[in-house]
Amino acid sequence: MKKTLVSALTTALVVGAASTTFAAANPFSDVPADHWAYDAVSQLAADGVIEGYGDTTFRGNQNITRYEMAQMIAKAMAKTDVSAADKALIDKLAAEFSDELNNLGVRVSNLERNADMVKWNGMARYTYTQDKYEYQGNKLKEKDDKLLLRLEPSAEVNSNWHVKARLEAQTDLKSDEGDNGNVSLKRVWAQGDYNNFQVKLGKFGSTINNTLIFDNPYSGAAVTFGKDLKATLEAGRVGTGELSKTLNGRVFYAKASQLTEDGNKIGLVDKTASYQGIGLAYDNGSKLTGRAGYQHFDWNYDDVDNDDVGIWSVGANYRFDKNVAFDASYAKSNRSLTDYEPNLKEDDGQDKSYAFELDYKGAQKQNAGTWGMWVAYRYLGALTSVKPTYDGIHEGYKGWEVGANYTPFKNVVGTLRYGDTKNLYNNDLKDKIFFGRVEVFF
Incomplete structure (x- = not known):
């Protein structure tokens, strides 16, 4: 103590x-x-x-x-x-x-x-997103207008172990049909915390370069040990999904966008995959921090023998002073889309991702009146950035993003983002993204 x-x-x-x-x-x-x-x-x-x-x-x-x-x-x-x-x-x-x-x-x-063995945290969130796509004179606009309620209980088992979970209910304001608004269990895991050692068992989010590569939950186990230099081992199974839109008679992927001349679906799968990862993170409280990792996904594609993907990543963050920081990440996959679609051109650009971001200050939910802004360039190859965190640029795209956040009241944070992007496979396919969000924490 x-x-x-x-x-x-x-x-x-x-x-x-x-x-x-x-x-x-x-x-x-x-x-x-x-x-x-x-x-x-x-x-x-x-x-x-x-x-x-x-x-x-x-x-x-x-x-x-x-x-x-x-x-x-x-x-x-x-x-x-x-x-x-x-x-x-x-x-x-x-x-x-x-x-x-x-x-x-x-x-x-x-x-x-x-008395305090079970604790609850939560968040109510409103998000508005507008994507304006343009390809060879054709234009398509996609809007999302959603409300989300998230509850996160934590129950004490003993002095070392807790059981944690995440419950979510999301409402699409454009529709009141189907499962709209139903509560679902997104994550649940047991966590053991010891001196310089942590264990997780269940369904939870990855922590290995999760901004650039993969931040969705997986089912399995994770072990983290160390203090200033931390090592993390992750293993389990993960599910993925695909989103598609039709534009001018061709299949067009709005989120992990790829476009082929014959309209074939490429680069995506809707099956459970096995997953393993190892990560290193260094942070001794100084201005410079670093991270590195390797993650492996076996996608189980139909009729494909070599459907596993290995992704290496490195990253660093440097804080110039209390207000200004710069972050850089790079990741490389051992696969390209030509492994699955031989008719594609060799240099498809989907086997690597990188991101650079310059931050000034930042909104703090506990402190009213705090604010921040940033500018970033991101290149997100679809076979490398599997499910990244970023809201301003989608997988399979590259481009610039600017954003700002502000805390008008304690525990209330507003965020605005704008992304001007191009598709990696075809630079004629463009996407301008307008993103707004208000979060209320409790």
């Missing part, structure tokens, strides 16, 4: 001091009368919540242990003349430090222990 005695005074004062008048004499030689915490230290010492050390020192800048914090909580629990608000805070702290309190011989009831 990396917390100093001085920084713990606010909590200790609330749960330990029965009175609000600070008139007690200060018994500690290293807390001068003009120190900001002088009154609090004096009162807590008089109440018997803190005792200091035998040499008359308080040592307020020294880190405290969970055991020492539990001692203060135990003394606060023994008090009877506290307000209802203070009593609630004492109970909450007692639940957190129940194991240490039990070792001290202080009983914490199961009701107190279980």
